[in-house]
């Protein structure tokens with residue numbers, strides 16, 4: 524077979540950009556295909572706009588405290604147009620990192636069109652057929668719309684149109700108390716909307732329930748209302764929507780659907796070439812190879828955790844495997860995540876309940892409270908705690924709640940993995956978006972000339988040549 528490229532990457536979000544950029548930095552010929560805006564969900568409709576919105580909401584919440592530390596602020600005046608502009612400015616500030624120009628400079632051929640698979644080595648895009656020994660699917664996910672009666676008859680919001688609203692909702696009904704639901708519920712409440720969250724189970728069910736209850740108390744005290752139950756039926760129209768959930772009927776001006784995700788896989792032609800899928804996305808092994816071994820699937824489009832830093836990690840793993848021929852298994856023993864509410868709820872490794880399920884009474888849980896932490900006391904922000912889970916003297920998890928606790932996860936990553944070198948820091952999985960990432964960036968920069976040095980590149984060129992001959 525004559526190959527046009529060494530690797531073809533479909534999807535220009537966190538996963539695809541990292542995979543394509545990594546392969547190109549080793550000197551491979553890479554096609555990077557993106558049908559929508561470069562940067563994918565995180566930049567355009569996910570992490571970046573949501574965190575920009577949360578920042579504006581925090582400012583409003585602070586001003587609402589009126590007098591603190593002997594300083595009095597005026598009541599906040601929220602102008603939605605200004606908040607929306609701040610969101611757009613945040614996206615614009617980060618856009619160059621993910622731009623077509625940047626990836627072309629790295630050596631990728633960037634193609635802006637819709638791609639589908641023809642066979643295990645061939646991709647069809649924009650009237651062309653590209654061929655490579657390895658194909659990487661990084662096509663992301665979209666909001667899953669649950670089978671609520673009447674949902675197709677009312678206008679609803681998801682993360683894909685929420686940040687383009689032209690007015691602040693009067694009463695936002697949030698369906699789903701996961702990460703999106705909780706972050707957005709608190710932010711809109713703080714900006715001045717009435718907010719009701721509908722959730723049948725415990726909100727943020729993947730996190731430590733004791734820590735989540737600290738957040739729930741705060742959100743309730745700020746005026747967010749929680750309704751326990753499944754949204755069953757919606758009726759109404761623009762500006763006047765009624766939701767039936769549990770035994771309640773709630774009427775609001777807008778509804779936000781935040782009930783989970785569906786992998787973007789339906790238009791790729793996977794069935795025809797035998798790539799196995801399940802209800803959560805593409806099925807992969809722990810090297811992120813699909814059932815067709817020349818095709819990898821990384822990030823939100825496959826069955827597994829869906830987070831930007833996970834997409835980036837899987838992108839660099841797959842780039843290493845493709846370029847250097849080294850099997851690179853994913854290792855999520857020290858997987859971090861953080862929900863960027865106030866207080867933040869952060870997790871790394873096992874939660875207490877997962878640790879008990881796995882190790883029984885061999886675990887020990889040590890809890891330290893921020894009301895015993897002098898920085899927190901001096902700031903008058905002493906709500907929250909750190910629960911550290913040990914097996915013997917080894918840390919296997921940590922669950923934190925409190926001000927900016929997402930920034931406290933990094934040392935636990937080193938304790939759980941047992942790796943504390945500058946190389947390990949440069950390749951650690953760090954919760955996105957945190958300031959802690961700057962330490963990883965510094966360690967990575969120190970190793971960059973070695974990792975992408977002449978000998979690794981020569982080896983990558985040899986591996987690429989062998990792959991072209993024998994695939």
Ligand SMILES: Cc1cc2nc3c(=O)[nH]c(=O)nc-3n(C[C@H](O)[C@H](O)[C@H](O)COP(=O)(O)OP(=O)(O)OC[C@H]3O[C@@H](n4cnc5c(N)ncnc54)[C@H](O)[C@@H]3O)c2cc1C
Pocket residue numbers: 533534535536537538539556557558559560561562563564565566568569570571573636637638639661662663664682703787790791821822823824829830831832833834863954955956
């Ligand atoms: C509101 C919100 C807030 C979030 N906040 C956080 C957070 O704070 N921290 C965090 O870690 N995660 C967060 N996430 C999750 C994070 O956004 C995703 O996990 C991450 O963006 C997934 O990256 P990806 O590259 O796998 O997929 P995507 O970013 O979705 O990229 C896939 C790309 O593939 C393209 N594509 C799809 N099919 C094709 C095709 N056939 N041909 C060509 N192109 C195609 C799409 O256009 C898309 O750009 C948030 C998500 C949401 C919705």
Ligand SMILES: NC(=O)c1ccc[n+]([C@@H]2O[C@H](COP(=O)([O-])OP(=O)(O)OC[C@H]3O[C@@H](n4cnc5c(N)ncnc54)[C@H](O)[C@@H]3O)[C@@H](O)[C@H]2O)c1
Pocket residue numbers: 669671698699700701702703704706721722723724725726727728752753754755780781782783784828829830860861862863
């Ligand atoms: N800070 C972060 O890292 C962050 C922030 C936002 C999103 N994300 C990622 O985005 C993804 C999506 O988040 P999400 O919040 O949409 O999904 P989720 O899976 O986190 O939560 C969905 C919630 O919706 C509830 N639900 C389902 N059907 C319902 C119904 N009919 N009525 C009421 N509730 C219902 C579920 O019980 C669940 O609690 C996750 O993968 C997450 O990792 C991460």
